[in-house]
Amino acid sequence: MRLRSTLLALVAAMTLALGSLVTGCHSTAKPSSVATKHYPIRGVVVELDATNKSVLLKHESIPGFMEAMTMAYRLSDPTVMSELHPGDKITATLVTDEDADGPTNMRLTDIVVIAQARPDYKPTVQYHEPAPGDSVPDFALLNQSDKKISLKQFRGKVLLMTFIYTRCPLADYCPRLSRNFAEIDKSLSTDAAVYGKTHLLSISFDPTYDTPKVLRSYGGAYTGRYTQEQFGHWDFAAPTTDEMEKMEQFFGLGVTPGDNGTLQHSLSTLVIGKDGKVVAFYPTNDWTTDEVIAQIRKAATA
Secondary structure, eight states: OHHHHHHHHHHHHHHHHHHHHHHHHHHHOOOOOOEEEEEEEEEEEEEEETTTTEEEEEEOOBTTTBOSEEEEEEESSGGGGGGOOTTOEEEEEEEEEEETTEEEEEEEEEEEEEEOSOTTOOOSSOOOOOOTTOBOOOOEEEETTSOEEEGGGGTTSEEEEEEEOTTOOOTTTHHHHHHHHHHHHHHHTTOHHHHTTEEEEEEESOTTTOOHHHHHHHHHHHHTOGGGOOOSSEEEEEOOHHHHHHHHHHTTOOEEEOSTTOEEEOOOEEEEOTTSBEEEEEOSSOOOHHHHHHHHHHHHHO
8 A cells, every 4th residue: 555655646746747847838839920011012013813812923032031032922912903004114012921930921911003014904003114225303302401402403413313301210211322322422522523513312201201401411421421411412301292102103212101100112213314313213222322422423413
C-alpha cells in the first residue's frame, strides 16, 4: 500500500508539472501580429480575370517592397474591372496584410486609369501622361511666402518641378524627392551662369493642410537654411483644390485619400524647358540626381 501510495503521488506530481508546463506554454504564446500596409503602385494591365476578380499587372518596382514584375492582384472592388482594359496604364494602392511570415492577401484599391488603351473607352476623368515636347499649361499657385505665382512666370528658365505633400510618411517618396531636389539645388548653385537660368518648384497636392506657413517651414528644413531661407531659387507652393484636379490630370498624378490623413499617390517629376515645354518626365523615384542635373544643364545652355 505504501508503494502504491508513493506511485500515485509521483503520478499526481508529474501530472501537475505537465499541466503547469502546458499552461505555461499557452500563457506565454503571443498571437501573430498582422499589420495592414499600403504601397503606391504603377503599371500596365496585361490581363483581366473575371472569375478570380483579379488583374494581371506588369508594374514598376515598389521601393522597399518588391522589384518590377508581372503579377496577378485581386481587386478590392470587383466592379472596377468593367472600367479596365488590357493595355491601360494605371496607378493604384497595393494593400497587404503583413506578419512575421511576410505579406499576404495582396489587393488593389484606389485604381486610376492614367493612360487608356482603347480609344472607344472614355473614363469620367482623362489623365494625360507628359511627353517631351508637350506644352505645359499655366497653373496658378500660392507659394510659401503667401504670394500668387504661376508656371508661366518661369518661362525663360529651365524649371525642375515635382509633386509632394509635407505629411508623407513614406521615406522613399516625398522625402526622397525633396532630398534629391536639395542636392540638385546645391549642385546648381556652384555654377552661377546655370543657376540664374534655372528654378526648382515643389508643388503640394494637399492644399488644405499645406498652407504657406507649413510649406515655408518644410522648405527651409530641406534647404538647411530654415528661417533664413529666402526661396530665391526653389519655391514650395500649392494650388487651389479645383486647380489641383486639373494638374493631377495633366501631369498623370493619381492621388486618393489614405488612412489617418495620409494620401496615396503616384509620382511625377519633370524638367520643363525655357519655352514651357516638357524636356523630361520621370513617373517614378528611381532617377538619379546626376542624370537630372545633366538634363537641366543641357536645357539651360541650349
